Amino acid sequence: MTEVKANQGDAYGQILEAIDSGIYRPGDRLVENELAERFGMSRTPIREALQRLETQSLLTRDGRSLIVASLDHNQLSELYTVRGALEGLAARLASRHATPEEVRVLREMLEADRALVDDPKALSRANRRFHRQIHLASHNRFLVQQLDLVHRSMALLASTSLEVEGRSRDTMDEHEQIVAAIEAGDSDTAEAALREHISRAFRTRLKVDALKTEKASI
Known part of the structure; x- marks a missing residue:
């Protein structure tokens, strides 16, 4: 797993940066506990960040999983x-x-x-x-x-x-x-x-x- 340095930014900003930099690409599945481990934080801010990204259509549902959206x-x-x-x-x-x-x-x-x-x-x-x-x-x-x-x-x-x-x-x-x-x-x-x-x-x-x-x- 590629490591991402934790910084003073929030979970939303760090996940967005990971998508922007290509660590997570369209179609990749995002899992709460894996993200929490990667960014060194609890699952609560990760969950809130994922919900926000889904609301902005940057993430989409594939069954019960959230994946990085792609554009047709x-x-x-x-x-x-x-x-x-x-x-x-x-x-x-x-x-x-x-x-x-x-x-x-x-x-x-x-x-x-x-x-x-x-x-x-x-x-x-x-x-x-x-x-x-x-x-x-x-x-x-x-x-x-x-x-x-x-x-x-x-x-x-x-x-x-x-x-x-x-x-x-x-x-x-x-x-x-x-x-x-x-x-x-x-x-x-x-x-x-x-x-x-x-x-x-x-x-x-x-x-x-x-x-x-x-x-x-x-």
């Missing part, structure tokens, strides 16, 4: 549709409200992330931080809350589109366009650039899924 084609399409709209709005608002310090942080993230183009998993983590920074730069707490929910559901994707050859470098170029528009205060371009960025990621994922389906049918 329609759910994936719905998720990316909502993500594109909300992320685009975040970029639009960030172009209006981001402080010079926040724009500088985005620039610094962008430069640091370029060194990770050959490490898709590391770049995927950095990509989440980059998008989160744009969310915060929107200075709209309700939008940030909704985007947090969307990105929790993204943890149900078993792989990252950044694993596709060439996608990492394309992503960096797209991030550059987004930051440039935010920096310039060009809200229309910032929103359009981020929405197109999400659309390209979705198209890449659809192609990957189609290839997997084709190989499985051979």
